[in-house]
Amino acid sequence: SYCLNDMILEKPHDCSWIRTIGPIKFKNEPPFTEKYFSQIVDHFNFNSMGNGTFNQRYLITEKYWDRKNGPIFFYTGNEGDIWDFALNSGFITELAEQQRALVIFAEHRYYGKSLPFGQESFNIPQVGLLTVEQALADFALLISQLKQELGASNCPVIVFGGSYGGMLSAYMRQRYPNLVAGALAASAPVLSTAGMGDPRQFFRDVTSDFEGYAPECSAAVRGAFQRVQDLAEHQAYDRLQSAFALCKKPSSPGDVRQLKGFLRNAFTLLAMLDYPYSTHFWGDMPAHPVKEPEAESASRKNNHSRASVASPQACTEIELCYESNNVTDMFPAMTFTPAERLAYCSKRWGVTPRPGWLQTQYWGDALSTASNIIYSNGDLDPWANGGVRTSLSPSVVAINITDGAHHLDLRGSNDADPASVISARKTEANLIAQWVAMERLRLK
């Protein structure tokens, strides 16, 4: 098994073969106000270095809110600047307009501007408080205090999230049903990240995406990786450097391995972000990038901070040990043993991975015990089959989006939307309205 190199590898992100683009412009910016909340640094130790507080950023808009009857829509931020998610989750503001909701996007600790120890946050030992449990407790405290401050104690709260943020939103409903009436967990790989599933699934599904467009595509990719390997074996490092415009000439098998991992990751991103129109979520991305990868490679935004900070999470709780093997997928066989993971993680972050921890903490094989959770997934998304694909109970519901990529349903409506995502959003809106109505009864 090989840990997703987006989480593990950092070096190539500095390189110029991905040309960094200028500041991104968004049309129809939602009307958020940026605020800060005085958050507890360590919720689970009363005498720690984390006895203090830090400023957690959140975005808020009351524009659509019916203060008397409207719910609260709360996005559980994931690994990145909270503006990135707020500007790429138009479904939430559209739904807020329909259902007259207050909207909050809360930033995840250690990302964006929500740094528990300022610039020291990524040092050892300060980085150790980057855990799922601490992040959930942040959201819980923020929700309960904002409800008080806003006089909104009778307003039902619905949480939303995509990808890792979707995991967090499902966990919030499991963990805090007193605060959260329901969760839309979009493209949340809750099973595979807990080590439950087939480690070959991920890269097999990336491969399927490319085969779906053109059967000859995967053969071409295999050939290209073989060519890289041939050049490496002949130590034609100059050729490799010029082919990929690398800043530094590769000089060892380790460098070549890292290059291959990074290339594998580029194909993975194309599959994940295979939206039917051009996007700016993870750098500028053309419509259907799986069809047109050249445009992408020229414009992918350098997203250094997201990848590097996420790597301590992959080092501790989140299990991203997916393998490619060149048999069930089109990529070179790349393994990453638990011993290698441990060595990397303890050297880089001073931490020890805890296999099985996420499964123990977040209900493992008993997800059906929860209620009021939607697990939505796009069939084009390689993360989809690491999540919940069939409904587990009348209120733990799977929604599968035939032509959807990574949490397409969270994006705002678009003329190019396939029928499947339009239908999915309608089902989601109806379920959320039901949850809100039920919770309103409970809170009264």
Add this chain to the structure above:
Amino acid sequence: SYCLNDMILEKPHDCSWIRTIGPIKFKNEPPFTEKYFSQIVDHFNFNSMGNGTFNQRYLITEKYWDRKNGPIFFYTGNEGDIWDFALNSGFITELAEQQRALVIFAEHRYYGKSLPFGQESFNIPQVGLLTVEQALADFALLISQLKQELGASNCPVIVFGGSYGGMLSAYMRQRYPNLVAGALAASAPVLSTAGMGDPRQFFRDVTSDFEGYAPECSAAVRGAFQRVQDLAEHQAYDRLQSAFALCKKPSSPGDVRQLKGFLRNAFTLLAMLDYPYSTHFWGDMPAHPVKEPEAESASRKNNHSRASVASPQACTEIELCYESNNVTDMFPAMTFTPAERLAYCSKRWGVTPRPGWLQTQYWGDALSTASNIIYSNGDLDPWANGGVRTSLSPSVVAINITDGAHHLDLRGSNDADPASVISARKTEANLIAQWVAMERLRLK
């Protein structure tokens, strides 16, 4: 409001007016083996001083277990030496014999021999990791690893606990339904300790117990406290010292206040432990001590460690701010402001109380969202009305025991048992058998 002085006051525990008795003998000792588990010190920080492990004690017996079909009965230890609970919870072993269960009693971190930092455990900052969340994570890890080691992955787990231990068992089912099929939470004041309820309830109910035996009783107690007050006002400290056999002569209003708090606490214990036969749970206790307090005061065991270590929990998460006012109860008016609590807690333990935290963490007003929890309470117990007294759903069930004191139902059967506790135990046994059967289907 005045915090229960059992949790706050420590000084009088050294005093000889309560004569310490010799080692306690138990008949029919259950056949437990004492073992230790290598437990994680800090579950929620990957780089802390708690990166290491400590030995958590647990007691185990396979004597009754049908390895193929039998469940696991797991006691979630509370504030004390785990043997105290194992030797005073005969219902669990009796039920294990009936239902052929493996029995485990797990000790709570920071109590008994389960000290995360050895003799340094009660220093600042080491004591800061004494939190409910850490204790629950200990139990979760212990359950999941013991199930693996014992080849018992298909065995349903039922958790049991009394008092604070009962709170923990309810929380375990809420928090870890993947590991725990159901919980018997006996005499668990889940509402009052979360700051939800009337702060006058506790001492009012202590008073009712005494009035129930003889209406003149509460008047006598009021008179006695008035006498103490009169002596104090005349600075007759010699008389106070000899009357209560105090080690040191009181010398200030503060000392007198502490004495009054300690006396109030003695009456409280008599009400809590008002069992129909003599017990050894909290020192030697005659049958119906509320009827015969003199015998008790002569023999109450000095239980210093339990009270003093529990005080950091009352200083952080557990809200024990119950007030007496001499109007709705028979005790002197004693208040303890949040400012006084903060001052004591920060000076003594270097911690800051977090009001509302328990309510946020453990489902506050949404306890009905859970499933498979029994809240049992005895009508004689002053803690009872701080718990759940009416069923919240078909599977979140309240059982009220007319003649029961503090978790009488957890004790082994006795000829003196009232019909109400016999009936309660039958209902509990039936519900537990149903949960086990359901969980067995899920795990297969």
